[in-house]
Amino acid sequence: MTPAQLIAACLLVPAAGAAGIALAGRAPNVREGVTLGTAGLLFAAVLGLLPTVLKGSVPQLFVLEMLPGIALGFRVEPLGMLFALVASGLWIVNSVYSIGYLRANQEPHQTRFYVCFALALAATVGIAFSANLMTLFLFYEMLTLVTWPLVTHHGDDEARRGGRVYLGLLLGTSIGLLLPAIVVTWSLAGTLEFLPGGILRGTASGSVLGGLLALFMFGIGKAALMPVHRWLPAAMVAPTPVSALLHAVAVVKAGVFAVVKVVVYVFGVETLAGMRAADWLPAVAGFTIIAASIVALRSDNLKRRLAYSTVSQLSYVVLAAALLTPLSVAGAVFHIAAHAVSKITLFFAAGAIYTAAHKTEVSELDGIGRRMPWTMGAFTVGALSLIGVPPLAGFLSKWMILQGAAQAGNFTALAVLGLSTLLNAAYFLPIVYAAFWRAPRAGDAAHGEAPWPMVAALLASAAATVALPFAAAVPLALARAVAG
């Protein structure tokens, strides 16, 4: 297949898969088979594009002209390639996990769940491969809308409240801030294409560009910069597989992906550095890192703690991109992958604990490591990676970002990263300690590990966390290609 056909396949496979899942709704085994098959095909199609991208060429697909001068088109550059690889690869693992989770918990509306999931992946790939801001915006909104039924999956009052915050904040920021930002960009630059070096150089004064950057950064609500982060904890009412793949990987990474895209390909790193228009951004990102970590520290609910940890980790990416040095931008890109594999492991473990032991609070986890050694072992790997313990995945990206901060001479950023590492350890390690070294409470029901598909999935993602730094050649090559 030609690269253009592969791009089309990447978009059509999950969409067709969604239709197939809907048709097979009455036969659960066939339906799950279709889900796994679709996930495998999608990953194969994305992988098929990799050699071309690594060779340095940029496959393109032009679909149609939506408005005069604005196309619906796709272009696979290194950053999008990496994002699509991470999302589609983890979808396979997550599908195995979902099957175990949904069946063990006897969740309702399973067909709707798998359909929306496949559509969410189609939207994610659309974002990853988008050639311009309009295409990105189209799939960005689609991702919000198709994940709403997943967030409100349980249909009760709590889900409804969570769904309102989720939709209100994500649509509110994207229509209220991101859309005007795109219109302003169009009116300044006369194009919306993502081009190396950016499209806004010399079109307006530094203060105008600074304001425009603010519209973009807070308009991309999915990147969860404070104060527009509230949708992420609200989304935790969803079943855990949704929190794991969508609200630790696909949706939130779509946010930081868009942030990096805007910084690198719309503004241009040199334009921003030259005009000092992005000087305020590291401060906001640094504040988010610290504040979210403190909230995580004080949350007893495990998923909520993980959600605030995600808010904090997302701002690592924003901070790294805002430092505007080649090394930090490469670190930002690599952190997208490193945080994805680590955080999905943690959510998998949280879901496994809920399924096997029906526990949701951190304070209930005393001694659980003795009953679920594999699950808590994987949790420990994920936690250590996010703290930044070598040689795990999270260490590598943190190291690159630290070096970038040193290069930029930004000592505040260095301090923020150091403090945040301490906070990470402070909210993760007590869980590990309690799980393995505290005695189980009296009266806890006896239970073992969660069903095997869930355990297999979380072991696979933990293995990826360990293996990523040793197989880092491909992601690092892609990350360096972005940083130029």
Add this chain to the structure above:
Amino acid sequence: MIAAHLPVLLVVVPLAAAPLIVLLRHAGIAWALAVAAAWFALGAGLALAAEVARAGVGALVAPYALRSVAAEVPPERRYLYYAVHCLCLAGLLGMTATGDAFNLFVFMEIASLAMYILIALGRHRRALLAAYQYLVLGTIGATFYVIGVGLLYLATGTLNLADMAARLPAIEGTRPVLAALAFITVGLSLKAAIFPLHLWLPNAYAYAPSAATSFIAATATKVSVYVLMRYYFGVFGAHLVVASLPVPQILLGLSIAAILTASLVALWQADLRRLLAYSSVAQIGYITLGIGLATRDGLTAAVVHLFNHGITKGALFLLVGGIALRAGGAGFERLRGLARSMPLTCFGVTLAGLSLIGVPGTAGFISKWYLVLGALEAGHGWLAAYVVLTSLIAVAYVWRFVEAAYLSAPAAGAARVAEAPLPMLATAWLLVGACVWFGFDTSFTVEGARRAAQLLLGGAP
């Protein structure tokens, strides 16, 4: 030969079909004739390209009407419904096709009288009151319009719009011309339900038969807005209206008030049809906002939104008609859990609702894009912000429906209803499909609107 007479045929065929239907007095044949006339109008309209939107909705609604009218209009009056439908279509098409100020008045009256009857045919007793309200206000509007035309005739000595436009610049500052402008503005604003002259609209939309509502909502007010634009830019001229008088400022002020108040009122309605009616008032506000900007992008936005909002609201009212038919009304308490029994209808409402919000990938987004762009390029950054922020209110009212239909359990003791009948569903989904189609392929809508805007602005700077 025929091609030269198409504009006339377009009006004459539905006009002639109406008395034929009355003579035949059979509901089935009447329906067939109405469909044939409407589809002819669509065919002829396609050839002319200008009338497509109105004739298209007329042509679509006519076949839909079969089931809806069968349910909502007493059998002995059904043939009347179809006759009046044809008359209304003829009147609206005539309004767009004519080049004569007085003919326009006649066609307007034909369309309006037909509409009073269409509304009065609703099965609710309040339909009569709604029709009466509309009758009073509509007549005032028509009277104002004809006074304005009379003044123009006195001043220019012609009723032909093109001749008027040629003779007006010489006398443009004189008092009769200014008075004519004022009368015509108020008259047409009443017909177009431009805030604050919209009071007839919510009741009329809520109590008319569903087929009539979607037809009127998609076409009638839009035609009046179109005529208003023609008078402003084609007859009086942008020089007078935009440069010498504060008409754009007044329009902008009214539009801003319309958008906010009508959207907020829509949010609190207990009935989906009334909600959509108030939303229409707000959406007309977006159209007049585009006119008030008086730039090329602004006018493009106005014309595009005339079309896009027409198909969006047409689709919504058709689907809600199906809900009203099956669930016995469109009050929010009847919508609870409706997605389980009417999945296709509810999904259609959701998709068309997204177009109402202006989510990318739908027709509504294209309108919003040009409106925001137009506001920015006219130097009104705050207006661009206002447009996007108020469209968030649309998110709230569309999601009221989505939450009720998808997340609420059906009311205890409520009977399980069937999906809407296939002909209604198929027509409605055709329009829903158009909402999505015109969100991607805009070559027809945007190109047409740009040409129209260029034509209207003609001599403007």
